[in-house]
Amino acid sequence: MVKTINLIIMNYLNKIFLFLFIGTMMLLASCSPDEYALGNTDVKPGDLVEGIAYKIEHDAANPNIVYLKSLMGSKYTPLWSHPQGRSQEQTVTLKMPFAGTYNVVFGVETRGGVVYGDTATFKIDDMYAEFVSDPMWTKVAGGAGKSKTWYLDLDADATSRYFLGPIYFFTNTYTWDNLHNAAGDNYLDADAWDATKAITPNLSETGTATWYWLADYPGNSWMCDAADFGSMTFDLIGGANITVDQEAYGLGKSTGSYMLDVDKHTITFSDAYPVHDSNRDAEMKAATEFRILYLTDDAMQIMVVPSGACYNFISKEYKDNWVPGEVADPEPALPDGWQDDISQTVNKSITWKLSETNPLDWCNLDGTRMNGWNSPADYPSWLGTLDASVYKNFSMTLNSDDLTANFVAPDGTKTACTYTLDEKGIYTFSTEIPSFAVIGWANFSADSNKQLRIMSIEKDASGAVTGMWLGAKDAVKPEYTGYHLVPSASGSATADPLKAWKTALIGKTFTPDTGWFIDWLNFDLTGGWTSASTFGTDFTSNSWVWDEATSNIAKSATLKFEADGDGMKVTLIQNLTDAEGNVTNGYTVTGKVTINPDAPSMKFEFPLVNYTGGAGAWLNSANPKGAHWTTALSEYEWIFVSHGGSNLSNINTNGFWLGAVANATAAGDSKDEVLAFHYILKQ
Structure with a gap:
């Protein structure tokens, strides 16, 4: 890139004197109040002056409507910082309901980076009540001349009243429309909307990965310590004012202002930040945008961009009048039969x-x-x-x-x-x-x-x-x-402890299950969120791991078990793609498989199916973290997982699962997790 630019510059230097006079005249002619083209020269902060590089205009009929217009031409992407947030449009329309003096900062993207000019101001003389008549203002602040107080939905007793916990987690591409179009009225309805599946990234219409996780606090208390975090009070009394009181929590007290964009469902803050936990104080202060994703009279969710942490708030009235419902005690979940x-x-x-x-x-x-x-x-x-x-x-x-x-x-x-x-x-x-x-x-x-x-x-x-x-x-x-x-005498012991394994496996060929391909389990082998219908021919819902290429590799792969003296051997066949993209059809490897019925585990002499060439290229073909499982395992030793009701006795119908340690706290990871692969009988 640099070399190309240098060659272009050298070419222009040979001609610049010839065209200097003509170029100067053209520049002067093109610089009108409506367009300030800087050509190939570098843009400096001093160039970005109001009235030359951009202008601020009040609507002639309604001075509470303000237009911010770039005069830099389409070759420059404008970067606005204004009372209602940040924008990159050539022209921005602000609807300002309250009197006051407001700041605008204008910048552009150049070939040398982002350049900002000095702060400019504009003034609104009178309040225009119609701009705060939208129901969004009423839900947030109670309405004109009123105030409304909000709390983070968690207290010192670890109680969440409306949401599952105080913070949910989103990809930062999520917006109000994105969320409500995807989930509709089912959002937050635990009976209608399976929140665990929302952890899986999905693709939006633009191809952007979108996912969210409705994290419950009892199961994810790592997100923050239970506490009384304080309150934030919005009002519409002589302006849009906010008071945030987190003194008892150690984050102090602040007063400032806020502004809603009811069309984009965003909220901006001046001199204050929303109530939050101390773990994320830095990311709150580094936020570039705050989006309201969900809002009712009782509840509000504000997502912090770019982090994607979404804070769940409840109104004071809801909190004060909340009555705990009767919650049934959890009970042991016993298996079928x-x-x-x-x-x-x-x-x-x-x-x-x-x-x-x-x-x-x-x-x-x-x-x-x-x-x-x-x-x-x-x-x-x-x-x-x-x-x-x-x-x-x-x-x-x-x-x-x-x-x-x-x-x-x-x-x-x-x-x-x-x-x-x-x-x-x-x-x-x-x-x-x-x-x-x-x-x-x-x-x-x-x-x-x-x-x-x-x-x-x-x-x-x-x-x-x-x-x-x-x-x-x-x-x-x-x-x-x-x-x-x-x-003490179950009758399950046999003279040959591997008899059940040999009976179940020898003489049979298995292939990866393209319907119920993989699942993630706890170290005690409970849990899991996928099902027999998760994968198949759906190459969009889980495209981060499952695409057509991964499916084709799985379809090409087989594991054939055969007797080998008193033991067993296995042959792996698959279409193999190497790191350079070269494909070997029918790649074959054979070796012994050693059974440890006490673990239980299956130890191979080679890596298993390699998914290089597809979205699942990152999937385990070995078990490098196996030493950190409850029973230490070697690199090619896989956990024989009883999942989905499968075991050796029903292997012909249910197949079997082989698991590798995906995460281990003993290895420095944040959790213990097994990634299990499902194999079924080859038809």
Whole structure:
């Protein structure tokens, strides 16, 4: 670029003297009050003078309408900073409702960068009430002669009243029209609008990526600490004034003015900033624009550009009159068919014992474990030292045929009773069951209602039950004391621990599922937001990862499993594109696959499907962060994921999932996350 410009300049230098006189005359002739063309000379701040480079004019019929007009010609892109925000139009129309003196800064883009002139001013002599009659002014400030106070929708008790949390997150291309045209009346309606899918970038009509995330505070408290952030009060009393009081929060108090653009749904501030959290104080002060994305009498959302953080506000009246609704306590989510899993699949009578490695933990109301203790070394000193010999003689035998229960306490005491098991997974026993110490001061016992509730069920890759967590509800706190029980003789063990794997895999060929291609899961392999209809032939909704090229690569790929002595081998075939764009059709590689049924995992001798050449080029073909998973994995070792109800027993219909660690807090990432790939039987 620089070389080209130098050649052009040298060419012009050879001719410049010949045309100097003619060029000067043409410049003088072209410089009228309506156009100030600077030609190829550099533009300096002193050139951008009102009346020469641009002009400010009041409408002849209504002096509260002001026109800002560039005189620089179409070769220069104007950059306006004015009372109603920023603009790049050749002519800007301002509708100014209030008397006062206002500033305008004019700049242009040049080949040497952006240049701004000095600040100019214009004056409005009288108020023009019609310009504040739009309902938007009334919703924001209460109407002419009134005021209205707003609060960030989170308080010191971590309560959000209207929204899911105090901040939502958007791509900064979002506008009022963009949001409301995309979601319509469904926006913020949790029953009608699936907010989790809005995390996925979509393309607007202009090809710009647009997405938003309605982040709930309980699940994303990292966004800010719970606090009483203060208030902001808008008024229309002698002007458009704002008072922001965040003194108690540590961000001080300020007064200033604001201006609404009711057509563009934007708001500008002078000498004040909207209420915000201290984490984003710098980005608030660096904002180039504030957009109102959502506005009712009770709620308002202001998005900060360019960050895309959208602050959720509620009115004082709404906050003062809000009454908490009855919110049902979360409950454990048990898998389909769980009754058969723990009662019928193996045997009518199953004997359960406490795990020798992690017999106890505390659980949330949704069944998730609070501490995640998985080994004796994980237990803290304040609880005590785990000694499995203390409780090894305990057993609980449940017979699902006659609904009888037989307990043997660690001291040999026997208790026989009956039980019921309801649809929520709650065991209710007909008599008191044994209570005894498990570790330190923590005991095994049922709750005051003689009940234990299933928190979760554990299975191996073949679908056999390997354990379950039962919880005793705390009488005061919203939690359970959880007990980890494992079947002492489930019948799932075989002489060859890999028999189920070999039966499921050997002699079969699998291919990536182009319908339910991938999903993102937590480290405990829960979660996920994609479905069997997410991908397929839709190459726009998720174009950041899924396009036609990625689909074609997936369709070309197969994994064929074959016996290899006592083990297995696998052959990968795919159309492979290298970094230079060269394509190898039918690229083939064969190697051993090693199964670790305890992880469970599958270890290959080579990378799996490479999606270079498509939007999914960044997708894992190996597992470089695998060492940071709960069980350390090597680079080509993949987590065998039970997701979407799949396991080795139904692999012919449900396929299987292989997961790699996409993010790990132990590696310095902000979260723990598994990226799982779905393979299905090749037809």
